[in-house]
Amino acid sequence: MKSRAPRDRSFHKATIYDVARHARVSVFTVSAVVNNNSHVSHTLRRRVENAVQKLNYRPNLLARGLVKRQTHTIGIVVRDIVNPFYPLLVRGIEDAAHKSGYSVLLCNSDDQRDKEEQYLELLLSKRVDGILLNKAPGALSSSLRQQLAEAKVPVVSLMRISRDLQGDAVVTDDAKGAFDAVSHLVRIGHRRVALVSGPLSVSNAKARWNGFCKALERAGIERERELMVEGDYHIDSGYRAGLSLLPLRPDAVFLANYLMTVGFMKAADEIGLRCPEDFGLASFDDYPWLSCFRPRLTTVELPKYEIGSAAVRILLERISGKRSRRALIKLTPELHVRESCGFMLRRSDAQDDYLSPREKTYPASGATAFQGVSQV
Amino acid sequence: MKSRAPRDRSFHKATIYDVARHARVSVFTVSAVVNNNSHVSHTLRRRVENAVQKLNYRPNLLARGLVKRQTHTIGIVVRDIVNPFYPLLVRGIEDAAHKSGYSVLLCNSDDQRDKEEQYLELLLSKRVDGILLNKAPGALSSSLRQQLAEAKVPVVSLMRISRDLQGDAVVTDDAKGAFDAVSHLVRIGHRRVALVSGPLSVSNAKARWNGFCKALERAGIERERELMVEGDYHIDSGYRAGLSLLPLRPDAVFLANYLMTVGFMKAADEIGLRCPEDFGLASFDDYPWLSCFRPRLTTVELPKYEIGSAAVRILLERISGKRSRRALIKLTPELHVRESCGFMLRRSDAQDDYLSPREKTYPASGATAFQGVSQV
DNA sequence: TTGTAGGCGTTATCAA
DNA sequence: TTGATAACGCCTACAA
Numbered sequence: 001m002k003s004r005a006p007r008d009r010s011f012h013k014a015t016i017y018d019v020a021r022h023a024r025v026s027v028f029t030v031s032a033v034v035n036n037n038s039h040v041s042h043t044l045r046r047r048v049e050n051a052v053q054k055l056n057y058r059p060n061l062l063a064r065g066l067v068k069r070q071t072h073t074i075g076i077v078v079r080d081i082v083n084p085f086y087p088l089l090v091r092g093i094e095d096a097a098h099k100s101g102y103s104v105l106l107c108n109s110d111d112q113r114d115k116e117e118q119y120l121e122l123l124l125s126k127r128v129d130g131i132l133l134n135k136a137p138g139a140l141s142s143s144l145r146q147q148l149a150e151a152k153v154p155v156v157s158l159m160r161i162s163r164d165l166q167g168d169a170v171v172t173d174d175a176k177g178a179f180d181a182v183s184h185l186v187r188i189g190h191r192r193v194a195l196v197s198g199p200l201s202v203s204n205a206k207a208r209w210n211g212f213c214k215a216l217e218r219a220g221i222e223r224e225r226e227l228m229v230e231g232d233y234h235i236d237s238g239y240r241a242g243l244s245l246l247p248l249r250p251d252a253v254f255l256a257n258y259l260m261t262v263g264f265m266k267a268a269d270e271i272g273l274r275c276p277e278d279f280g281l282a283s284f285d286d287y288p289w290l291s292c293f294r295p296r297l298t299t300v301e302l303p304k305y306e307i308g309s310a311a312v313r314i315l316l317e318r319i320s321g322k323r324s325r326r327a328l329i330k331l332t333p334e335l336h337v338r339e340s341c342g343f344m345l346r347r348s349d350a351q352d353d354y355l356s357p358r359e360k361t362y363p364a365s366g367a368t369a370f371q372g373v374s375q376v
Numbered sequence: 377m378k379s380r381a382p383r384d385r386s387f388h389k390a391t392i393y394d395v396a397r398h399a400r401v402s403v404f405t406v407s408a409v410v411n412n413n414s415h416v417s418h419t420l421r422r423r424v425e426n427a428v429q430k431l432n433y434r435p436n437l438l439a440r441g442l443v444k445r446q447t448h449t450i451g452i453v454v455r456d457i458v459n460p461f462y463p464l465l466v467r468g469i470e471d472a473a474h475k476s477g478y479s480v481l482l483c484n485s486d487d488q489r490d491k492e493e494q495y496l497e498l499l500l501s502k503r504v505d506g507i508l509l510n511k512a513p514g515a516l517s518s519s520l521r522q523q524l525a526e527a528k529v530p531v532v533s534l535m536r537i538s539r540d541l542q543g544d545a546v547v548t549d550d551a552k553g554a555f556d557a558v559s560h561l562v563r564i565g566h567r568r569v570a571l572v573s574g575p576l577s578v579s580n581a582k583a584r585w586n587g588f589c590k591a592l593e594r595a596g597i598e599r600e601r602e603l604m605v606e607g608d609y610h611i612d613s614g615y616r617a618g619l620s621l622l623p624l625r626p627d628a629v630f631l632a633n634y635l636m637t638v639g640f641m642k643a644a645d646e647i648g649l650r651c652p653e654d655f656g657l658a659s660f661d662d663y664p665w666l667s668c669f670r671p672r673l674t675t676v677e678l679p680k681y682e683i684g685s686a687a688v689r690i691l692l693e694r695i696s697g698k699r700s701r702r703a704l705i706k707l708t709p710e711l712h713v714r715e716s717c718g719f720m721l722r723r724s725d726a727q728d729d730y731l732s733p734r735e736k737t738y739p740a741s742g743a744t745a746f747q748g749v750s751q752v
Numbered sequence: 753t754t755g756t757a758g759g760c761g762t763t764a765t766c767a768a
Numbered sequence: 769t770t771g772a773t774a775a776c777g778c779c780t781a782c783a784a
Contacts, residue, residue, distance in 0.1 A: 013523075013526060013527050056519065056522065056523050056526065058497065058500055058501045058523070059501060060442070060501070060503060061501045061502045061503065062438050062441045062442045062447065062502070062503050063442055065438050066436070066438045066439055066442060071438065073481075073502075080467070081457070081463045081466055081467050081470070082463045082464050082467045084460065084463070086463070087457045087458045087460070087462070087463050088458050090457055090482070091456070091457055091458045091484060094457070094482060094483070094484055095484075098483075103481050103483075103498065103502065104481065104482050105449075105479050105480065105481055105482075106466070106470060106480050106481075106482045107470070107474075107479075108467060108470055108471075121434065122479065124434055125434045125435060125436070125437045126437045126438070126449075126479065127436060127437065127438050143432065146432065147389075147432050147434070150389060150432065151389050235664060258665075262664060262665040262668055265668035265669065266667070266668045269668055288611060288638060289634075289638040291642070292638055292641040292642045292645060293641065293669035293670060293671070294669060294670040294671075295669070295670075
């Protein structure tokens, strides 16, 4: 019998051997009790449970992961958690993951390919069971693609799709969102509508650009190329866009995300133009605080929480082998009309938020509230 | 020689044995090359490197963690990543951690003790090397305290301190922040100043409450108890506070965080009172978007990014054993005067943001920018 | 029902 | 400098 050296481990966390010895049973029995699989007689079970309690035993999940080849951990790579778009998305992920016994390793790629690859390799080394990826522009290195395939670590794309990542994806109908917003701008009388888009190398920026074009086309408005500028989703590019666009005095502007809107508003401030009196504005991404500061923004809201939870659902199906067909989930955005578009100027009897009464409820930011916020 | 069974693993990730066999060396040599510790002859090193490359070998960090007893992973428990206060803090953590080769496991406690304990036990089981904890109100169970101590997993408290957690902590000078803000309100002429505080069971809410009181006292203003209400840091409590406070027509109000301010503004809207014309307002927590929407908020900014990176610094010192003395870092907040306090009403020649010219720069949200944003 | 022993993929010790 | 082999803590055939 090659029994483990029972050396002094009074200063170490208890192991399954310690428990076994304490309960005068074998490690098998302890394992069976802890994992609740094999049948264990009542007496032994009690002995084990007592020992577990007394020794404060907690199984070492590293060791378990090593033998079971799964860690119950998923990796999530987003551009930057500080971008207000991501927190709710990440929360949707974490909630869904936690509910299924998974933990979340958070990585910020800053939209840089090398950082992204570095993180992906790290996640692979840490043997995560799956990855949620908000891909940076550019293709994944073939070596990495191969490693992902060999290791059989499923990847679900978030918000963005790219040709080199042919797996599952959860996206939003960005073309429709942009189309709705711009159509609304046109409907209430704006003709010369400007666009500040995201980087066109990113699929959703492209889609929003297309939605913009389609809305103008549908309205029979010829688009003016100098009113369309490509930003990069950051504050500063919105600011620069504002400085270059506003002197052209468009009737309205559509911005592809919130951060650029912040920059754009700053530029308007400096130039001395006011929204919605001097120009109408609609943008992507809604936030709880948008309806109580002026101008109240007309926005296209994406179901961020849902995106996260849907992605986890797909990922776990993939991990458990329950899914074989490719999943491509496209969630529907929702237009929230407020006053920045200029709507209120034309219909003074209109109610705030007439399209989205839900906005009025002001849920707290607790978990239960999210469900209300983000259900589509 | 009890050599490992060389069974078919063409569909598994390569192990150190595969590399060793491929390079015709022992596992020791491979390990030595990979970790770059022992001296390995040039030829063998080349052979190993080639094999590593060819097999796409990446060491299994689970196995390594098991034997080295450290995972290079830290856990971080915050109330809720969706609360806009946390993303920048978390980013500060992740950046600092990543720079030192650590990964971050993200947990949302929703400020609930049971959820918090559940996560802490999980983190312990996953054998994180340390924990950053934004403590929920209430004491830690003694069992958990004991486990943390036994496992020698250091914990650094974030933002909040509690009697039962006598370890390191990184906090902000909340009393001073509140004092400065309220003193400013008083200085520009407000006499009846209301307070919406956070939950007094939380140390920083208490500190802000005290700072408020001290400022009034210093100004020789008697405080009116009915103008002081205790909220819970969520939007809805700010909303309710607004509904009950505003009819009392205070000159100004000081709110202990941003979420409650959002709710408060909503209430003001509904009641039909305007800021700063009808009441002055100052609150905690500054955000990049606050200076381009009306009313522009006068805020007390906490160095969120710095809090995160400082906490990681302490934690890593603790992990590496370089620190023995208790660290209690208190970072200094900074008052950003804008127009919600009513300042501009009285000095029409005043410049926006005269106290914080840095605000004007609008950094992108990339990592480098943060450093600029958050340096104290 | 319970125990034994081998293996998961590393690192580390001790010889060679 | 290298190699063989014992931990690390757990799960799990296979035996009893």
